[in-house]
Amino acid sequence: MLSQPKSKILVTGSEAAARRAGDADRKAKKRKQQGSVDKRQREQHQQPQQQLQRQEDGRQEHDKAKKKKLSWQALLSAFRRLGLPSTSMPETWLQFNHLGRLLRNKRVIQVTYKILNGALSVTDKDGRKRSRVLLSAYMMTMCPREVFQDMHGAEEQQLLASAKRVLQHFEQIVQSQEDHLGSASKLAFEQCWNGYYALFESWKSKDMKQLVANMSAYCIELVRLKQTLGKQGEEEGVSEQLDQQILQVKDRIRKVGGPSALEHLTQVEQALNQPTETAGSPRPSSVPPSPTPRPERSLGQDEPPSISTEQLNRLLGGYAPVSGITNQQLAHEIIIDPDFKLQRQASDAEAKTLEQQVRKIATQAFFDAVEDDIKNGLPENSLPTLLGDIRQRLLGLVRSGSSLHTQISEALDVALIEQQTKQKIFDLDANLQYVLQVMRQICAPVRDEAIEKIGHTANSVHQLRAILEMLDEMALDLGNFRLRSLRPHLIPVAVEYERSKFGEALAKGEVGLAKTRTWLQAAKERRTEVANERNPENVPSGSSDPSTEAVFEEAFISLLTSPEIVSATWCPETVLLDVERITRYQNEMQSITIVAALVMLAKNFGHLGDLNTLAAKLFVMLEDGATTIDNLALEIERSVRVTDEQRRPIIRAMVDKTVSHSDTVYSLLMRRVASVVRTQLNTGKFATREVLASYGLECVRKTLEQLCVRVMVLGRHHLQVYSPWYNEMLVNDNDD
Numbered sequence: 001m002l003s004q005p006k007s008k009i010l011v012t013g014s015e016a017a018a019r020r021a022g023d024a025d026r027k028a029k030k031r032k033q034q035g036s037v038d039k040r041q042r043e044q045h046q047q048p049q050q051q052l053q054r055q056e057d058g059r060q061e062h063d064k065a066k067k068k069k070l071s072w073q074a075l076l077s078a079f080r081r082l083g084l085p086s087t088s089m090p091e092t093w094l095q096f097n098h099l100g101r102l103l104r105n106k107r108v109i110q111v112t113y114k115i116l117n118g119a120l121s122v123t124d125k126d127g128r129k130r131s132r133v134l135l136s137a138y139m140m141t142m143c144p145r146e147v148f149q150d151m152h153g154a155e156e157q158q159l160l161a162s163a164k165r166v167l168q169h170f171e172q173i174v175q176s177q178e179d180h181l182g183s184a185s186k187l188a189f190e191q192c193w194n195g196y197y198a199l200f201e202s203w204k205s206k207d208m209k210q211l212v213a214n215m216s217a218y219c220i221e222l223v224r225l226k227q228t229l230g231k232q233g234e235e236e237g238v239s240e241q242l243d244q245q246i247l248q249v250k251d252r253i254r255k256v257g258g259p260s261a262l263e264h265l266t267q268v269e270q271a272l273n274q275p276t277e278t279a280g281s282p283r284p285s286s287v288p289p290s291p292t293p294r295p296e297r298s299l300g301q302d303e304p305p306s307i308s309t310e311q312l313n314r315l316l317g318g319y320a321p322v323s324g325i326t327n328q329q330l331a332h333e334i335i336i337d338p339d340f341k342l343q344r345q346a347s348d349a350e351a352k353t354l355e356q357q358v359r360k361i362a363t364q365a366f367f368d369a370v371e372d373d374i375k376n377g378l379p380e381n382s383l384p385t386l387l388g389d390i391r392q393r394l395l396g397l398v399r400s401g402s403s404l405h406t407q408i409s410e411a412l413d414v415a416l417i418e419q420q421t422k423q424k425i426f427d428l429d430a431n432l433q434y435v436l437q438v439m440r441q442i443c444a445p446v447r448d449e450a451i452e453k454i455g456h457t458a459n460s461v462h463q464l465r466a467i468l469e470m471l472d473e474m475a476l477d478l479g480n481f482r483l484r485s486l487r488p489h490l491i492p493v494a495v496e497y498e499r500s501k502f503g504e505a506l507a508k509g510e511v512g513l514a515k516t517r518t519w520l521q522a523a524k525e526r527r528t529e530v531a532n533e534r535n536p537e538n539v540p541s542g543s544s545d546p547s548t549e550a551v552f553e554e555a556f557i558s559l560l561t562s563p564e565i566v567s568a569t570w571c572p573e574t575v576l577l578d579v580e581r582i583t584r585y586q587n588e589m590q591s592i593t594i595v596a597a598l599v600m601l602a603k604n605f606g607h608l609g610d611l612n613t614l615a616a617k618l619f620v621m622l623e624d625g626a627t628t629i630d631n632l633a634l635e636i637e638r639s640v641r642v643t644d645e646q647r648r649p650i651i652r653a654m655v656d657k658t659v660s661h662s663d664t665v666y667s668l669l670m671r672r673v674a675s676v677v678r679t680q681l682n683t684g685k686f687a688t689r690e691v692l693a694s695y696g697l698e699c700v701r702k703t704l705e706q707l708c709v710r711v712m713v714l715g716r717h718h719l720q721v722y723s724p725w726y727n728e729m730l731v732n733d734n735d736d
Helices: 013-080 096-103 106-120 127-142 154-174 183-235 238-273 309-317 327-336 354-375 383-396 403-411 414-422 428-442 445-455 460-507 514-534 548-561 573-604 611-623 629-640 647-659 664-683 689-695 698-735
Strands: none
Touching: 013 106, 013 154, 096 127, 106 127, 106 154, 106 183, 127 154, 127 183, 154 183, 183 238, 327 460, 327 573, 327 698, 354 383, 354 460, 383 403, 383 414, 383 428, 383 460, 403 428, 428 445, 428 460, 445 460, 460 698, 514 548, 514 573, 514 698, 548 573, 548 664, 548 698, 573 611, 573 629, 573 647, 573 664, 573 698, 611 629, 611 698, 629 647, 647 664, 664 689, 664 698, 689 698
């Protein structure tokens, strides 16, 4: 069989290409169709899963919303369990130390900032800072005296009012039972918060600067005290303790004021440690002023290292000749009165006693003799002794071993002065100018003007006398500075020191306890009588004997309210150190009572003006020894605008009875004043405005509060010191 020709079964190149393209199209179409089928199958398979996922997401969102509602209420419940006091219930308020510890609790800060974040709709990193700012409002509201340097200042009063408002809004939020915070409540709180936060930041910035200044000044005082003590301080171990305290204060300055504050302090310290060689060189002008004492200003600060009783005796002993009082009395004054200062004897203008008059005449006669010696060409008779006295006083005011100490010793060489005066070549004016230059360098800035005035005195003998008097003042300045620096070291050991001193006096028979025993027994009997009157049915209520603290409070208040001025001849032996102070407190309580009674009298007669202004005027009049009953009566008449002549004798008679303490209203108000003082002594808290208003004492609030604080400090310290003897006497009395 013949085969077909090859040309019949072969195809051209173009036909093959067309066939391949057709095959590719068919395959692509088939894949596309298959892909569509697969997609529909996948969608059909995935549709139930997507629906299930959407349903699951919806359930989760619902659960989250429900959980969020539950967590808000849980937060509020957690806050209510923290035990924070309520601003609307003063009975829940805590004392400064206890409140401070509670507000620093991490749990309190954490819960508070979470609630704040929800109330302010914020979630930034400043939540904990805002929490602390809010919690500070509790401290301001409940312990303003401890928080503010001047709680009556305009800025402080504005901040205090804002703190109270923000706490009221905040407490409304935490007491709410709603599952969420309403927009109206949120807006009200946010507005109140913004105002408070701005005021707080402004006050904090000012307060921080003052705090740094105070700490820097205190650190400088410690450095100066260390320099002044010199080798004596090193031998007694005080210098090492001062070094530790200086480091502690510097660390606090760095934390509060930053490195710049510490650099400034270091510069001042270097200036103090490296005195200039020239006597006339200016003092460092950047030394900060001495801080005002503020007991219990802040918590958590390190206590200064304590010193032993023996070391304290040595440190106090140097002031006895200047102060004229014992070490025990000096230590007591430093503790009770932060503003205590050593005082000079009465000046010439105040000299009244025969001894003072004699001293004045003798001094004048001495300087008249010096002037005669100079006029007669015999300066060697008195000038070497006088300049030697000046030399010793100057050396006592500078640090031993310093370049200035050496310079003064060489410049005022007494042996050389004696030779020069005998040879009639001594230049008195030049030496006096040198002394004044040294005095300008080492004196307190407040003395600069007086020293300049001495320098312009024409008479050299008058200059000598003025220099000696000014050196006395400078010695007091230095003594008071040292005492102020000593106070932090004295506080930790003050109670034990006074107690040991009193015990020594008892052991030597220098003092007894008979008057103290009688004093306490009378107070105990009064307390027992009051308790029996309140329990006429004799219902058993545990121990029938009042506590030592209760008996002491009764006894202490009885001294302050006694119509008889407290005298060293009859007062309890344990209060002998405070006879003069208690007498002042007696006078203050009487003045407060008289003013309150007179204001009440004016009010009853139709006074329409400002009662506080009238009270302030009456206080000033009572302080003036020249004020008479007629003056007081006339002031009351003016304040009520008496037009009826028949009423004038009535007012005059009532004023007379009030001032003489024979009026019923006076007696009532004195009991109320005593009640306020007793409450402060017992609780540490001053009476509220509502209580004062109900007592008729609102117009004397400021003066009464100041007195209450002083009485509380004295009373509590006194009880701590003498409680061992009080306990023993009362226990023995119970056994009898």
